[in-house]
Structure formats: C-alpha cells, structure tokens
Amino acid sequence: MSPPGAAVGVVAAASLAAAAYGLRRLLRRRRVVRAVRAMGKVEFHAHLNGSIRLSTLVELAEARGLAGARALLAGPRTLEACFEIFALIHQCVDSLAVVRRVAREALEDFEAAGCCYVELRSTPRALGEHTEADYVDTVVDVMAGYAGALTPRFLASVDRSRGPAAAAATVAAVAALRRGDARARAFVVGVDFSGNPTSRHSFEAFERLFRECRDAHGLGLAIHVGECPRGDADASRILALARETPGRCRLGHALHVAPEDLCGAGAPLVEVCPSSNVATLRLASLRGHPRLGDVFARGFDVPLCLCTDDTAVFGTDLAAEYLKVRDAFGLELRDLALLVARAADRAFDAPACRAALARHGTPR
Ligand code: 6MZ
Numbered sequence: 001m002s003p004p005g006a007a008v009g010v011v012a013a014a015s016l017a018a019a020a021y022g023l024r025r026l027l028r029r030r031r032v033v034r035a036v037r038a039m040g041k042v043e044f045h046a047h048l049n050g051s052i053r054l055s056t057l058v059e060l061a062e063a064r065g066l067a068g069a070r071a072l073l074a075g076p077r078t079l080e081a082c083f084e085i086f087a088l089i090h091q092c093v094d095s096l097a098v099v100r101r102v103a104r105e106a107l108e109d110f111e112a113a114g115c116c117y118v119e120l121r122s123t124p125r126a127l128g129e130h131t132e133a134d135y136v137d138t139v140v141d142v143m144a145g146y147a148g149a150l151t152p153r154f155l156a157s158v159d160r161s162r163g164p165a166a167a168a169a170t171v172a173a174v175a176a177l178r179r180g181d182a183r184a185r186a187f188v189v190g191v192d193f194s195g196n197p198t199s200r201h202s203f204e205a206f207e208r209l210f211r212e213c214r215d216a217h218g219l220g221l222a223i224h225v226g227e228c229p230r231g232d233a234d235a236s237r238i239l240a241l242a243r244e245t246p247g248r249c250r251l252g253h254a255l256h257v258a259p260e261d262l263c264g265a266g267a268p269l270v271e272v273c274p275s276s277n278v279a280t281l282r283l284a285s286l287r288g289h290p291r292l293g294d295v296f297a298r299g300f301d302v303p304l305c306l307c308t309d310d311t312a313v314f315g316t317d318l319a320a321e322y323l324k325v326r327d328a329f330g331l332e333l334r335d336l337a338l339l340v341a342r343a344a345d346r347a348f349d350a351p352a353c354r355a356a357l358a359r360h361g362t363p364r
Contacts, residue, residue, distance in 0.1 A: 037319040040116045040360035045271035048122035050310025051106040060092035077279035103142040111150040113317040116356040121155035121192040133173045140187045151356040159195035164205040189348035190220030197227040220348030221249040226256035242268035269346040273309035275316045286328040296329035305343035
C-alpha cells in the first residue's frame with residue numbers, strides 16, 4: 001500500500017493538469033475571439049434604429065417616461081415582440097438630433113466589431129417640421145463626416161406595412177435628393193424592402209417601384225423575403241426579380257425558401273442574420289438554421305453574407321455573429337475570411353467595399 005502522502009501527490013498533480021488544460025483552453029478561446037473581432041468584415045443588413053446603442057435606448061426611454069421599456073427589452077424576441085421594440089425605439093428617436101446620435105454611435109459600434117464597410121438601412125421618417133429627405137440627408141451627413149476607418153453607405157427602407165403609396169412617396173423623395181446632391185448620390189446606394197412580414201401588403205404592390213429604383217435610379221435592391229410563411233406569391237415574385245440581375249439584388253433572411261431556389265448560376269446573395277433568425281424561428285440552436293448546414297457541411301453553393309439585422313434587439317454585434325457561425329459549424333478563420341471576400345463583390349458599392357477590406361489588410 002502506498003503511503004497517504006503519495007495519494008495526495010497524485011490528486012494534486014491531476015488537479016494541476018486539469019487546471020493547466022482549462023487555462024490553455026481559455027487562452028485559445030480568447031485568441032479566437034480576438035482574431036474574429038480583428039478580422040475585416042462587411043455588414044449588408046443592419047437597420048439603423050434596430051442598431052441603436054442599448055444604453056442610449058434605455059437613456060432615451062427613461063427621459064421620455066416610457067415605463068414599460070425595461071420589461072419589454074427583458075422579454076423574448078418573437079417576431080411580434082421585435083416589432084413592439086421597434087415601436088418603442090421610434091418613440092425615442094423623435095428628432096433629427098437623436099437620429100444623428102444614433103447613426104454616429106451605430107457607425108462607432110460597427111467599427112469596434114471589426115466592420116470595414118457597412119450598408120446601414122433606415123426607413124425615412126418626417127420628424128417635427130422636417131421631411132423624409134431631411135432624415136436621409138441627416139444620416140448621409142453623419143456618414144460623410146465620420147472620422148473612423150469604416151466606410152458607410154445608406155439604403156432607404158420601404159416599410160411594407162405603410163403601403164405602396166407611402167413607399168412611392170419615399171422613393172420620390174430619395175430620388176429627388178440624389179438628383180440634386182452629389183453627396184447623396186455617392187452615399188445612398190440602394191433601397192430595402194422590410195417591415196412586418198405579416199403585413200397584408202404583398203410584394204406585388206411594390207414590384208414596379210423596386211424595378212424603377214433599379215432601372216431608372218441605378219439603386220441596388222435588398223429585399224426581405226420568406227421571414228414567415230405567406231399565403232400569397234410574395235417569395236416567388238421576389239425570387240424571380242432577384243435572378244434578373246443578381247449583382248443588383250440581395251435577399252434578406254430567406255428562411256422559408258427552398259435551398260435549391262437559392263443555388264446555381266445567377267443566385268442572389270442571401271443576407272443571413274444568425275441571432276435574429278434563431279430568435280424569430282425559435283430554434284434551439286444555430287445548427288438548426290435553414291440552409292447553413294447545407295452550405296457549410298454539404299457544400300451547397302449559396303452566396304451568403306453574415307449580418308446583424310438589429311444589434312439592440314438581438315443583443316449582438318458583427319463579431320459575435322461570425323463567432324457563433326464559426327462555433328456552430330466548426331469553421332476556420334480562413335473560411336470566414338473567404339466568406340467576407342466573396343460577399344464584397346455583392347456590395348452595392350463593391351469598389352468601395354473591396355477598397356475598405358484591402359485597407360484593413362484582409363487577404364483576398
Ligand atoms: C423586417 C425589419 C426587421 O428603419 O427605423 N426591420 N423588418 N424584418 C426584420 N427582422 C426582425 N428588423 C428591422 O429600423 C427599424 C425598422 O426596420 C425594419 C422594421 O420596419 C423596423 O421598424 P429603421 O431604421
């Protein structure tokens with residue numbers, strides 16, 4: 001029988017080895033997190049007001065006496081809850097001065113997450129005596145004056161729940177602004193079709209307007225599709241339009257769409273928003289996300305880009321989204337960098353996007 005001192009020694013050595021293993025794992029994880037944060041990334045699908053800095057939202061809500069804000073933000077993120085949160089945010093973002101602050105902070109936060117090029121989208125709103133064009137001009141002014149290394153561009157959002165007449169008015173205002181102002185022409189590079197996907201308004205009512213944006217105004221189209229099942233032909237109309245000029249049309253979410261409809265020659269890029277999609281689909285894990293397994297494990301050739309959607313609503317940032325996908329599908333850093341480099345070609349200002357990545361030093 002060995003003396004008790006020897007047994008204690010064995011236990012001590014085993015615990016030391018376990019502690020050293022734990023420490024090595026921790027350090028390795030920290031290196032991975034740092035590398036993913038530092039890697040040059042691009043963001044194509046971020047809603048400005050959904051990207052409000054959370055501390056700013058809480059501050060603004062409290063200043064306005066919006067008592068239910070904290071409880072709403074603490075609850076789950078069903079699709080319905082998200083749209084209640086957007087209503088709350090819109091109550092807080094009630095002047096161009098606040099728009100200016102939210103836009104500047106959003107750019108700072110994207111840059112801090114390693115984003116080199118961002119297309120921020122927002123639904124122009126008339127605030128006080130100011131017009132929708134003033135709203136767009138304010139965001140463009142923030143972008144033009146941004147002193148950081150991030151390259152920003154703007155997409156004007158059409159909220160489908162406002163209906164086609166409001167959409168036409170928004171597009172007319174944006175087109176007029178771009179016609180008269182070279183700076184607006186440089187920064188406003190596309191239009192987005194978004195809003196509550198359960199709205200009674202079908203894409204059909206907006207299709208002519210989106211074609212006009214593409215053909216008459218030279219704007220890129222970013223279209224939300226298949227966020228929830230719909231009884232109309234919404235998805236098939238959007239998929240057909242997207243295949244006409246794939247470089248000028250991207251799809252947002254595309255969850256209730258068959259992978260076969262998103263593959264092959266002329267396939268549009270899908271803006272995948274991992275945390276948002278997991279929340280609204282109520283998935284147990286990212287591994288159950290439609291299509292990602294097909295792409296990463298089975299080699300389906302679906303062009304895609306990882307995006308945040310609404311950082312405030314989903315408690316995320318761009319680096320966290322890349323990290324989640326890396327972890328769920330066992331990707332290497334070079335796989336992520338390749339994803340970014342391929343996506344860059346589908347930016348609505350692709351030369352600016354590629355230049356921003358090159359300045360960051362991302363391998364292509
Ligand atoms: C559809 C969404 C969205 O435009 O005021 N928006 N539309 N699906 C989503 N996924 C959850 N996330 C955000 O930003 C907020 C607006 O963006 C759209 C909604 O119309 C929301 O009101 P802006 O800057």
